[in-house]
Amino acid sequence: MMAFVRQVLVIMSKDLRAELRTKEAINASLSFALVVLLLFSFAFDPSEETTREISGGLLWIVFAFAGTLLLNRSFARELENDCLDALISAPISGAALFLGKALANYILVLAVELIALPLFGVFYNVRWTSQFWQLMMVIALATWGMTVTGTMFSALTVNIRLREVMLPILNFPILIPALLGAMQLTSALVAGKPITADNDAWLKMLIGFDVMYTAVSVVLVETVLVGG
Amino acid sequence: MNAVGVEGVWKFYGDYPALRNVELSAAPGACLALIGRNGAGKTTLLRTIAGFSRPGKGKITIFGNSPRDTETRRLMGFIGHGISVYDELSALENLTLFGKLYGLADPKKSALEWLERTGLERVKDGLVREFSRGMRQRLAVARAFLHGPKVLLLDEPFTALDDRAIAVLQRLLREALADGKTIVMSTHQLREALELATHVALLNRGQVAFHGPRTAEMVADPGWVYARYGEG
Known part of the structure; x- marks a missing residue:
């Protein structure tokens, strides 16, 4: 078990170190998130109540697309110099490889989201901190779901020439339940309403989504990486 | 067998x-x-x-x-058409990474030993993207042999x-x-x-x-x- 955890951490730190050296994907993702938030802030009047009502949806659409830019690089990075061959031939399980990559992606996507969130508050004149910890919990859960499915599809599409297009096409339909839950909860929390018995079904759904797709991905990743 | x-x-x-x-x-x-x-x-x-x-x-x-x-x-050790090392990491970081993945007792020591055997000890901290083609190939050889x-x-x-x-x-x-x-x-x-x-x-x-x-x-x-x- 300790060896497994060590392998996960080795892969995670390798991916983070490689990304932080080049900053290719994180710069692209962050710039994209900021530009889209800025453009939408011109399109909608921040003083309108309806703007606040759609804020959860808007935020998660930005997070999903910005996150895709990071997730696309996850396995594509391994194609340069045929590094994927070296990882596949190393004596580590597909699950360790997958979880290491998913954790690195999770940290990077969360970083982009946490930078974009205060700017969202400024651009849309929204006080989003009134339910801060609950909002952080929803972001953490939904981002893990998005990262797990995104990392899995990044592995699945790594050898496809149009992988940048294929990843969102495959990933977003699967993500609909998680995004729907995250949007509903985020809208309520940004409006200052805590999670109650009325809407905690969305929270349970987010947890269920994370558990289910993490388990499925861990089981299937070896088959995905070592094709027939 | x-x-x-x-x-x-x-x-x-x-x-x-x-x-x-x-x-x-x-x-x-x-x-x-x-x-x-x-x-x-x-x-x-x-x-x-x-x-x-x-x-x-x-x-x-x-x-x-x-x-x-x-x-x-x-x-098994494999050398394919690609060098299978990371451009963004240094030679030492690359070999230490694979040493850890192969569960070597002292990955850094093994990495340094193989950098010396392949004549790369002088550039151990240089990023692979700055290496010449021959140096990259020698690093690929070191990676394949690293775990014995x-x-x-x-x-x-x-x-x-x-x-x-x-x-x-x-x-x-x-x-x-x-x-x-x-x-x-x-x-x-x-x-x-x-x-x-x-x-x-x-x-x-x-x-x-x-x-x-x-x-x-x-x-x-x-x-x-x-x-x-x-x-x-």
């Missing part, structure tokens, strides 16, 4: 059979040179032996076990190497053979390969056209196998 066993292996790309009923073996300590024209199936066979893809039919074994077994992977594999699978190992890298690789391969390790290598550089090989297999359109010990005729005339068993 054979170090490498290939039993009735077929590999299909769509409907096209890239490998057709391939039967090969390499005993411990043997050096098998896989030769054949472009598209004969050498790379496909090596990648299948390495466990990067599964055969459509048939069986691959490394010391009697599947190449996908975790413990079996610890026994018992079976070395080498796909065109001498291609695109500079003189120094060829000398380093030939020295390491000779040491590996003297140490009882098994080598399977595909190559077009017949002269270099036949100097090391104990056995030769000629692949022709995915089939084994010849498999047997290296003979004096082959060393004297590297084209002899092609002339006798190949397409001429």
